[in-house]
Amino acid sequence: MAVHVLAVLAYKEGDRVTSAFLAGSVNTNPVIIRRLLLSLQRAKLVDTCKGAGSGSRLSRSPGRINLAEVYRAVEEAEPFATPVRKPNTACPVGHCIRKELERIFGSAQKAMERDLGKTSLVDVINAVKASCASKKTV
Amino acid sequence: MAVHVLAVLAYKEGDRVTSAFLAGSVNTNPVIIRRLLLSLQRAKLVDTCKGAGSGSRLSRSPGRINLAEVYRAVEEAEPFATPVRKPNTACPVGHCIRKELERIFGSAQKAMERDLGKTSLVDVINAVKASCASKKTV
DNA sequence: CGACTATGTAACGTTCGTTGTTACATATAG
DNA sequence: CTATATGTAACAACGAACGTTACATAGTCG
Numbered sequence: 596m597a598v599h600v601l602a603v604l605a606y607k608e609g610d611r612v613t614s615a616f617l618a619g620s621v622n623t624n625p626v627i628i629r630r631l632l633l634s635l636q637r638a639k640l641v642d643t644c645k646g647a648g649s650g651s652r653l654s655r656s657p658g659r660i661n662l663a664e665v666y667r668a669v670e671e672a673e674p675f676a677t678p679v680r681k682p683n684t685a686c687p688v689g690h691c692i693r694k695e696l697e698r699i700f701g702s703a704q705k706a707m708e709r710d711l712g713k714t715s716l717v718d719v720i721n722a723v724k725a726s727c728a729s730k731k732t733v
Numbered sequence: 734m735a736v737h738v739l740a741v742l743a744y745k746e747g748d749r750v751t752s753a754f755l756a757g758s759v760n761t762n763p764v765i766i767r768r769l770l771l772s773l774q775r776a777k778l779v780d781t782c783k784g785a786g787s788g789s790r791l792s793r794s795p796g797r798i799n800l801a802e803v804y805r806a807v808e809e810a811e812p813f814a815t816p817v818r819k820p821n822t823a824c825p826v827g828h829c830i831r832k833e834l835e836r837i838f839g840s841a842q843k844a845m846e847r848d849l850g851k852t853s854l855v856d857v858i859n860a861v862k863a864s865c866a867s868k869k870t871v
Numbered sequence: 872c873g874a875c876t877a878t879g880t881a882a883c884g885t886t887c888g889t890t891g892t893t894a895c896a897t898a899t900a901g
Numbered sequence: 902c903t904a905t906a907t908g909t910a911a912c913a914a915c916g917a918a919c920g921t922t923a924c925a926t927a928g929t930c931g
Binding site for chain 4: 623624626627630644645646647648649
């Protein structure tokens with residue numbers, strides 16, 4: 596969803612867009628968008644102003660924003676659903692496996708972010724535009 | 734959790750282990766374990782027998798099982814929480830962004846699985862053993 | 872200044888997936 | 902046949918994400 600919002604912002608490059616408009620695009624509620632925008636603001640990805648005729652826009656050019664940043668921006672708000680499974684001290688495996696799993700999954704997550712880092716918002720909107728164009732011709 | 738269970742099975746290499754025992758190790762309910770084992774059976778990772786004195790064991794040597802397989806085995810049961818956000822046809826971006834996002838995230842997920850594929854169950858239990866040993870000495 | 876607009880934020884309900892629990896049928900060993 | 906352990910269904914409990922309403926606050930423009 597975060598990517599969707601940013602793609603719309605990129606689409607309207609430079610213009611300030613209201614949360615109500617974005618909500619219409621994502622087909623959801625303005626408050627949901629605003630909560631999301633707060634995360635994106637913290638990550639310095641968007642620039643939001645209050646007041647009449649205001650709204651949000653990208654704080655950098657869309658070519659300078661890659662999806663790994665976006666992912667981190669929204670993930671740090673949701674610190675990974677680790678239900679904090681209480682380690683049962685009785686079993687030798689259960690006792691020590693925790694941090695090993697964290698290490699492995701941390702590595703896997705980094706690999707994923709590396710892959711996301713290859714794609715920028717420009718790539719996304721170009722692909723979207725191309726996809727829309729081809730659909731129209733068909 | 735799946736990794737935890739398989740690690741215990743690898744720890745008791747060859748022996749059949751009951752779901753009740755595994756539940757004790759993971760600190761949960763035997764039924765949860767059995768549900769998980771069903772996924773692992775489908776993925777041909779474990780070999781389960783019914784009846785008295787039975788239980789589950791790895792169907793291959795732990796060196797031949799990598800974490801990407803485990804991940805897929807448990808993920809295919811949970812086909813990724815894609816809430817099927819209804820595309821709003823009004824917005825040009827909303828209309829076409831769906832499959833583009835799927836493509837990108839599919840790629841990222843594959844990158845993650847590639848990374849998980851580098852680690853086998855043997856690696857996990859070795860690391861756990863080492864971790865336990867160092868803890869004992871300290 | 873004063874009205875209008877749009878964000879920031881809290882409170883609450885809804886929905887959904889995961890986990891947990893109980894219960895029971897079934898299969899297998901001895 | 903009996904004990905044991907899995908397969909499976911049904912339901913409760915919990916938490917996360919989403920949705921909704923309401924209101925305070927800050928900025929713009931006449």
